[in-house]
Amino acid sequence: MSHHxxxxxxxxxxxxxxxxxxALVFAIALAVTIGEMRIPLATAFQALxxxxxxxxxPVSAIQQGVIxxxxxxxxxxxxxxxxxxxxxxxxxxxxxxxxxxxPYILGISAGASTGAVAVMILGFGGAALTVSGGAFLGSVxxxxxxxxxAAGAGGASDRVILAGVAGSQLFNAATAxxxxxxxxxxxxxxxxxxxxxxxxxVRWPDVFVATPVALAGFAIxxxxxxxxxxxxxxxxxxxxxxxxxxxxxxxLFAVTAVMTATMVSIVGTIGxxxxxxxxxxxxxxxxxxxxxxxxxxxxxxxxxxxxxxxxRILVPQQILPIGVVTALVGAPxxxxxxxxARRPA
Amino acid sequence: MTLSARDVSWGASGRMIVGGVTLEAAPGKILxxxxxxxxxxxxxxxxxCRLRKVSSGVVELDGRDIGEVSRRELARRLxxxxxxxxxxxxxxxxxxxxxxxxxxxxxxxxxxAADEQxxxxxxxxxxxxxxxxxxxxxxxxxxxxRVHIARALAQTPSELILDEPTNHLDIQHQLSILTLVRRLxxxxxxxxxxxxxxxxxxxxxxxxxxGRLVASGTPETVLTEETIKRVFGVAVRIGASAxxxxxxxxxxxxxxxxxAAP
Ligand SMILES: Nc1ncnc2c1ncn2[C@@H]1O[C@H](COP(=O)(O)OP(=O)(O)OP(=O)(O)O)[C@@H](O)[C@H]1O
Ligand SMILES: [Mg+2]
Numbered sequence: 017m018s019h020h021x022x023x024x025x026x027x028x029x030x031x032x033x034x035x036x037x038x039a040l041v042f043a044i045a046l047a048v049t050i051g052e053m054r055i056p057l058a059t060a061f062q063a064l065x066x067x068x069x070x071x072x073x074p075v076s077a078i079q080q081g082v083i084x085x086x087x088x089x090x091x092x093x094x095x096x097x098x099x100x101x102x103x104x105x106x107x108x109x110x111x112x113x114x115x116x117x118x119p120y121i122l123g124i125s126a127g128a129s130t131g132a133v134a135v136m137i138l139g140f141g142g143a144a145l146t147v148s149g150g151a152f153l154g155s156v157x158x159x160x161x162x163x164x165x166a167a168g169a170g171g172a173s174d175r176v177i178l179a180g181v182a183g184s185q186l187f188n189a190a191t192a193x194x195x196x197x198x199x200x201x202x203x204x205x206x207x208x209x210x211x212x213x214x215x216x217x218v219r220w221p222d223v224f225v226a227t228p229v230a231l232a233g234f235a236i237x238x239x240x241x242x243x244x245x246x247x248x249x250x251x252x253x254x255x256x257x258x259x260x261x262x263x264x265x266x267x268l269f270a271v272t273a274v275m276t277a278t279m280v281s282i283v284g285t286i287g288x289x290x291x292x293x294x295x296x297x298x299x300x301x302x303x304x305x306x307x308x309x310x311x312x313x314x315x316x317x318x319x320x321x322x323x324x325x326x327x328r329i330l331v332p333q334q335i336l337p338i339g340v341v342t343a344l345v346g347a348p349x350x351x352x353x354x355x356x357a358r359r360p361a
Numbered sequence: 362m363t364l365s366a367r368d369v370s371w372g373a374s375g376r377m378i379v380g381g382v383t384l385e386a387a388p389g390k391i392l393x394x395x396x397x398x399x400x401x402x403x404x405x406x407x408x409x410c411r412l413r414k415v416s417s418g419v420v421e422l423d424g425r426d427i428g429e430v431s432r433r434e435l436a437r438r439l440x441x442x443x444x445x446x447x448x449x450x451x452x453x454x455x456x457x458x459x460x461x462x463x464x465x466x467x468x469x470x471x472x473x474a475a476d477e478q479x480x481x482x483x484x485x486x487x488x489x490x491x492x493x494x495x496x497x498x499x500x501x502x503x504x505x506x507r508v509h510i511a512r513a514l515a516q517t518p519s520e521l522i523l524d525e526p527t528n529h530l531d532i533q534h535q536l537s538i539l540t541l542v543r544r545l546x547x548x549x550x551x552x553x554x555x556x557x558x559x560x561x562x563x564x565x566x567x568x569x570x571x572g573r574l575v576a577s578g579t580p581e582t583v584l585t586e587e588t589i590k591r592v593f594g595v596a597v598r599i600g601a602s603a604x605x606x607x608x609x610x611x612x613x614x615x616x617x618x619x620x621a622a623p
Contacts, residue, residue: 113448115449239468241468242463242466245460245463246463248450248457248460249443249447249448249460252407252412252443253443253446255411255412256410256436256439257436257460257461257463257464257516258434258435258437258463258464259432259433259463260431260432298451302456303451304456
């Protein structure tokens with residue numbers, strides 16, 4: 017009668033994990049070969065071998081440089097960013113019990129960019145505060161403001177979204193004020209380009225920062241997968257199932273803030289990924305978080321890598337801001353998800 | 362022993378909602394909580410499962426202040442079915458019942474045979490085994506209520522707190538749920554609206570009015586014509602049911618209740 021295997025089906029799980037990994041590697045390989053300079057796949061793998069293990073394949077210095085120093089780090093960061101944002105969206109949707117929750121809509125990304133801009137242009141915090149640190153403070157401030165506004169408005173889950181919209185407006189206005197009044201023309205151009213989402217400036221040190229943040233964030237979220245399931249019928253229901261609601265909320269909101277802030281401080285604000293990917297993932301594997309979270313991580317990563325490729329080839333000789341591409345791909349996808357998820361009345 | 366409240370009070374927005382209530386659930390017995398709308402039944406039940414903090418007084422489980430018991434430990438002992446709880450998430454019946462295993466599973470534990478057995482047994486007990494894979498949103502109000510009760514049973518509790526479990530149920534299922542609860546042999550505190558069901562199924566009854574305990578004891582001592590008239594404002598005549606329990610007849614003329622209302 018039961019449709020759930022009592023013992024986890026390890027061969028199937030490993031098979032699925034390997035398939036996901038293969039899809040991820042394939043997306044990265046595509047990202048490395050496609051661009052203004054087309055590079056054959058074989059050359060890409062040789063360059064990878066050279067860069068990682070010093071294998072000494074005959075790859076031209078220019079190609080080696082483009083692949084290893086530029087495209088590979090960019091593709092990896094796009095993957096980490098997409099995975100982390102999708103994960104954050106899934107966590108916020110579960111904790112706030114609102115299908116529209118995600119870092120961008122709740123103003124967490126806007127708060128992070130205000131914090132980052134404050135450090136970049138105002139030199140806020142002196143040498144003690146890095147751009148990522150400023151972004152983190154900004155995202156926490158945004159989260160607190162949204163929480164206060166939502167609680168003041170009665171705390172219902174739809175209020176959270178309204179509070180998020182208000183918070184985003186506030187932080188975007190703050191960012192715009194800082195940039196227009198205090199930045200030099202050159203700073204302002206750089207900041208605006210970064211704000212729209214841009215993987216162009218990504219280098220290896222960024223990957224070394226984003227990797228531990230995304231992976232540690234993922235691990236912490238996975239430890240809370242069962243607690244997140246228990247939120248289905250609300251915080252009281254979760255508490256009566258033995259979940260330490262306050263602690264879980266604080267830990268997971270902090271994880272979301274750190275992941276979002278890290279990604280925003282490196283690549284700017286990118287919307288839609290946190291919204292669309294968790295819904296797509298739920299559509300594929302159902303609402304249980306033990307499966308949903310890893311699937312979000314992988315699909316988010318693949319989606320962002322592909323979106324980055326599109327941003328480079330959609331308009332010849334130009335690079336579109338990544339946020340534009342995620343919205344172009346994400347909006348119709350979201351419409352389809354909404355349509356197909358209509359539940360029988 | 363088991364679950365008891367001593368002089369517990371709780372308020373919100375500067376208003377007293379539960380005021381100095383003392384009661385005790387006898388082991389393996391059913392304690393019924395009755396009272397008009399807004400009398401504080403749900404609020405008191407939330408205090409008893411530590412979903413709200415008492416502003417004074419103490420709730421004890423086996424003589425231990427439940428404020429000092431961890432949530433997880435509490436959830437293995439005590440299960441709660443809310444008056445109404447729903448979700449936007451696309452869950453199936455068994456997904457919901459599986460949630461009841463949450464307090465018994467570690468963060469990394471995988472689903473095991475004991476979990477599966479508890480879920481199947483709980484579903485069978487509320488007669489919903491065939492609906493294992495049906496979507497939550499397609500269930501009727503009464504079926505949802507039964508699934509919630511199955512979820513609570515999957516927690517394998519020794520104390521069960523139910524807030525109007527017969528809400529939405531047809532008469533057959535009202536009777537079968539309460540019969541089921543009696544047969545479980547667990548200590549149970551249940552808020553009920555139907556005075557006759559309370560008389561029929563409860564070993565003891567506590568009557569709340571405006572947050573205060575007005576009467577408590579056996580159905581015979583609590584359900585009297587004067588008390589019901591005073592608290593509910595309805596004239597009744599008390600007789601005996603076929604089973605020897607109290608039977609309450611409402612003395613109203615259906616054509617002019619509004620005029621005759623107290
Ligand atoms: N958080 C709160 N803030 C303000 N008032 C509250 C709060 N919770 C409950 N109340 C009020 O306390 C009173 C008791 O509510 P409660 O839900 O406990 O009643 P009840 O006896 O369960 O009623 P019903 O039979 O309708 O379920 C109501 O008047 C309600 O409006
Ligand atoms: Mg109630």
